[in-house]
Amino acid sequence: MLLKVENLTKxxxxxxxxxxxxxxxxxxxxxxxxxxxxxxxxxLLSLLAGLLPPSAxxxxxxxxxxxxxxxxxxxxxxxxxxFQNPQLFSELSVFEHVMIASFLAFxxxxxxxxxxSFLAPGKGEAAxxxxxxxxxxxxxxxxxxxKPAAELSYGEEKMLGVAMAMMxxxxxxxxxxPASGLGNDEIQNLENVLRDLRAHGTTLCIIDHKVxxxxxxxxxxxxxxxxxxxxxxxxxxxxxxxxVVKAYLGRSHHx
Amino acid sequence: MTQVVVGQILNGxxxxxxxxxxxxxxxxxxGITGIVNFALGQFMMIGAYATWYFTDLAMFPFPVAVVFxxxxxxxxxxxxxxxxxxxxxxxxxxxxxxxxxxxxVMESGALLLFTxxxxxxxxxxxxSWSLGAITLxxxxxxxxxxxxxVIGLTWLGLSRAWLGRATRAYAQNPEAAMLxxxxxxxxxxxxVVYSCAxxxxxxxxxxxxxxxxxxxxxLFILKGVEAAILAGVGNLLGALAGGVILxxxxxxxxxxxxxxxxxxxxxxxxxxxxxxxxxxxxxxxK
Amino acid sequence: xxxxxFLIPLYLLPLLVKSDVVLTVLIFTFVLGILAIGFxxxxxxxxxxxxxxxxxxxxxxxxxxxxxxxxxxxxxxxxLVAVVVVVLISIVIGWICFKFRLKEFYFAVVTLAFAExxxxxxxxxxxxxxxxxxxxxxxxxxxxxxxxxxxxxxxxVPWYFLTLVSLTGxxxxxxxxxxxxxxxxxxxxxxxxxxxxxxxxxxxxxxxLAFTISNVIASFAGALxxxxxxxxxxxxxxxxxxxxxxxMVLLGGVSTILGPVAGALVLTSLPHLIxxxxxxxxAVYGMILILVILLMPRGIVGLAAGLFxxxxxxx
Numbered sequence: 089m090l091l092k093v094e095n096l097t098k099x100x101x102x103x104x105x106x107x108x109x110x111x112x113x114x115x116x117x118x119x120x121x122x123x124x125x126x127x128x129x130x131x132l133l134s135l136l137a138g139l140l141p142p143s144a145x146x147x148x149x150x151x152x153x154x155x156x157x158x159x160x161x162x163x164x165x166x167x168x169x170x171f172q173n174p175q176l177f178s179e180l181s182v183f184e185h186v187m188i189a190s191f192l193a194f195x196x197x198x199x200x201x202x203x204x205s206f207l208a209p210g211k212g213e214a215a216x217x218x219x220x221x222x223x224x225x226x227x228x229x230x231x232x233x234x235k236p237a238a239e240l241s242y243g244e245e246k247m248l249g250v251a252m253a254m255m256x257x258x259x260x261x262x263x264x265x266p267a268s269g270l271g272n273d274e275i276q277n278l279e280n281v282l283r284d285l286r287a288h289g290t291t292l293c294i295i296d297h298k299v300x301x302x303x304x305x306x307x308x309x310x311x312x313x314x315x316x317x318x319x320x321x322x323x324x325x326x327x328x329x330x331x332v333v334k335a336y337l338g339r340s341h342h343x
Numbered sequence: 344m345t346q347v348v349v350g351q352i353l354n355g356x357x358x359x360x361x362x363x364x365x366x367x368x369x370x371x372x373x374g375i376t377g378i379v380n381f382a383l384g385q386f387m388m389i390g391a392y393a394t395w396y397f398t399d400l401a402m403f404p405f406p407v408a409v410v411f412x413x414x415x416x417x418x419x420x421x422x423x424x425x426x427x428x429x430x431x432x433x434x435x436x437x438x439x440x441x442x443x444x445x446x447x448v449m450e451s452g453a454l455l456l457f458t459x460x461x462x463x464x465x466x467x468x469x470x471s472w473s474l475g476a477i478t479l480x481x482x483x484x485x486x487x488x489x490x491x492x493v494i495g496l497t498w499l500g501l502s503r504a505w506l507g508r509a510t511r512a513y514a515q516n517p518e519a520a521m522l523x524x525x526x527x528x529x530x531x532x533x534x535v536v537y538s539c540a541x542x543x544x545x546x547x548x549x550x551x552x553x554x555x556x557x558x559x560x561x562l563f564i565l566k567g568v569e570a571a572i573l574a575g576v577g578n579l580l581g582a583l584a585g586g587v588i589l590x591x592x593x594x595x596x597x598x599x600x601x602x603x604x605x606x607x608x609x610x611x612x613x614x615x616x617x618x619x620x621x622x623x624x625x626x627x628x629k
Numbered sequence: 630x631x632x633x634x635f636l637i638p639l640y641l642l643p644l645l646v647k648s649d650v651v652l653t654v655l656i657f658t659f660v661l662g663i664l665a666i667g668f669x670x671x672x673x674x675x676x677x678x679x680x681x682x683x684x685x686x687x688x689x690x691x692x693x694x695x696x697x698x699x700x701x702x703x704x705x706x707x708x709l710v711a712v713v714v715v716v717l718i719s720i721v722i723g724w725i726c727f728k729f730r731l732k733e734f735y736f737a738v739v740t741l742a743f744a745e746x747x748x749x750x751x752x753x754x755x756x757x758x759x760x761x762x763x764x765x766x767x768x769x770x771x772x773x774x775x776x777x778x779x780x781x782x783x784x785x786v787p788w789y790f791l792t793l794v795s796l797t798g799x800x801x802x803x804x805x806x807x808x809x810x811x812x813x814x815x816x817x818x819x820x821x822x823x824x825x826x827x828x829x830x831x832x833x834x835x836x837x838l839a840f841t842i843s844n845v846i847a848s849f850a851g852a853l854x855x856x857x858x859x860x861x862x863x864x865x866x867x868x869x870x871x872x873x874x875x876x877m878v879l880l881g882g883v884s885t886i887l888g889p890v891a892g893a894l895v896l897t898s899l900p901h902l903i904x905x906x907x908x909x910x911x912a913v914y915g916m917i918l919i920l921v922i923l924l925m926p927r928g929i930v931g932l933a934a935g936l937f938x939x940x941x942x943x944x
Binding site: 137138139158159160161163164168169171175176177178179180184187188189191192194195213252256 | 810813814816817820821823824825826827828829830831832
């Protein structure tokens with residue numbers, strides 16, 4: 089089991105955002121997390137990525153408890169998260185974004201001659217640049233390379249987030265609503281990117297509102313409501329679960 | 344020996360109340376306009392010099408002089424707000440830098456007008472009270488009571504009066520407050536002006552107790568910021584407590600440790616508090 | 630790197646200009662420019678507003694001079710001692726601040742507190758530092774040059790070249806730093822610290838690095854300054870000195886390479902161009918700061934760069 093979550097809980101004062109959630113993710117799986125607004129999906133992902141310290145519970149990554157570890161440590165272990173509202177470095181260009189995101193890869197290929205690359209970009213830097221361009225092409229951003237990221241459309245910003253995540257060589261990619269705000273064309277592209285990632289062995293954990301998007305993708309699904317896990321299993325079964333239907337109250341889930 | 348300590352504590356409390364009124368201004372400004380007005384010390388200086396001028400040179404009765412001084416400080420605050428702070432709302436770094444620029448301008452102005460020669464105001468309330476072996480100048484006690492009264496009234500106003508509640512609502516959730524019809528621009532300006540008036544009032548009382556130099560502004564704003572952080576920026580009532588704690592720490596510290604490092608004791612205490620209780624002693628945000 | 634072309638005329642200047650005043654103003658510009666560059670690395674680069682650089686500046690002067698006295702070593706070894714001291718202090722203070730995740734404003738206040746503490750030490754440790762009277766520095770830096778052997782830097786022209794070469798070195802270093810992966814990490818931290826963390830950047834380590842580098846550069850400026858003026862006093866560590874550097878960086882252009890130097894040039898030469906009584910000088914200074922913040926947030930260099938870009942696009 090790649091990731092094992094045990095009794096994860098997060099309290100903000102009196103509010104319990106995530107309550108005693110447990111589940112597991114196998115390597116190579118695509119797992120989808122459903123739930124109405126306020127069900128704790130984003131908080132759960134933030135907990136996994138280390139952006140929030142848990143109030144209780146444990147998170148085992150390859151057997152090692154990473155609950156409460158700092159985000160950069162968790163990222164270096166291979167767990168990368170994207171943001172629901174695209175997070176950017178204002179002022180910088182698209183290409184500079186993916187180059188910053190190449191840092192983890194940089195630390196992995198050069199563990200001795202990092203100092204020399206300070207004086208003059210070496211072979212390693214060139215390899216990283218090539219990878220950065222490839223990531224941008226995959227996300228259909230290659231034309232926007234020199235553009236200031238602030239000038240991108242919402243959909244492009246989200247894809248930039250995915251490109252940056254890809255640069256980090258993730259083993260587990262946590263995607264927070266990657267499809268929300270994207271047009272059909274862009275969603276198709278996103279699907280291709282995710283399929284490609286999965287083909288290369290990346291495990292994916294996706295939150296999304298678009299139930300249809302998840303239903304055809306995911307191997308496993310988890311449903312959350314008010315911070316609690318209310319159903320787990322194959323997407324089809326989870327969506328048919330009476331509790332889940334009730335939670336969505338009137339929301340249709342036609343595929 | 345204990346009487347010396349008690350005496351120092353009392354002095355620390357009174358000085359601390361001066362720190363406290365500046366801290367109150369700092370905390371209010373931060374909560375509503377998102378910046379720290381480092382120039383508040385200069386408005387205190389305006390109040391101090393104006394009081395001295397009106398009392399000793401224009402021969403007004405003290406209370407009248409104080410009113411004029413506070414009005415002057417408030418007016419200056421209005422000008423500063425409209426000309427400068429209006430453009431730096433919620434931009435901490437810019438607001439900081441602009442207020443630093445303002446300090447340079449105002450302190451030079453004071454130097455030009457008054458020179459570095461200390462000015463001493465004639466005693467307003469003479470005599471002192473004795474508690475056992477401790478003597479406290481009457482004026483100090485009067486000043487302390489006045490400061491506490493003003494701070495208390497401010498707190499009351501913020502918790503009871505409509506305007507006060509609107510202010511607190513805005514501090515907690517600006518968008519909601521706007522949607523409820525709270526006049527945000529006027530409110531922000533009002534808070535800046537009020538905090539300058541508070542500082543001016545502190546200055547007026549300072550003038551009645553100590554000698555005046557143009558550098559007093561710089562000294563007191565540092566103490567005011569320290570006190571505000573100590574209590575928790577945003578915590579109103581805590582501002583007074585923070586000031587008093589700072590004042591007492593300095594006074595008592597100077598008793599047992601080299602008094603040359605007086606300012607350092609408060610600083611060290613502050614850093615320690617910040618590290619272990621980053622929200623301040625009483626927690627920030629009203 | 631293109632920015633360095635601007636320095637070439639400065640190397641040729643002493644051949645054309647013999648005025649001592651001009652050369653002196655430039656020397657101060659170079660030295661204070663170094664201080665400003667140091668501040669820009671931690672503020673314009675990593676986005677941390679620090680108030681400690683004046684303390685590092687002063688520590689650079691004091692420790693270099695005191696080491697020379699105590700251990701009878703030449704200037705550069707004395708400065709090496711100062712570097713060690715500054716690095717240690719920076720690590721301690723930086724560790725305290727960043728471990729406890731002090732945010733912007735609080736970081737500025739705490740570094741200010743530590744700077745004040747250092748100043749108070751310099752002021753009151755009279756047995757070592759001579760307190761408020763300061764210390765006269767009669768020693769001079771020495772250099773070994775091929776052909777001339779060991780020379781003492783005493784006259785204006787040698788000082789001019791020493792400070793200009795030092796400035797060039799610091800500029801090259803800062804340019805290389807900011808365009809390297811380290812500089813990229815600094816920018817990431819400055820622009821979006823949370824995002825930087827999720828991309829695997831250890832923000833604590835890089836903030837500490839930026840802080841330390843900045844202070845070391847500031848101490849270099851301090852050592853040069855103290856030995857040039859021949860006088861070291863506790864006021865070197867005062868808040869006002871930190872504010873001076875901040876003003877230079879803002880005026881010249883934050884996050885640019887040449888900005889701090891441009892700002893240093895303007896603010897250093899200003900008192901000589903406009904004859905003002907001392908009090909007014911400070912007031913004008915303050916007004917410039919205000920105007921720059923409100924009207925020219927990108928500073929002189931930022932403005933100039935913007936103009937050139939617009940012309941390039943238009944043509």
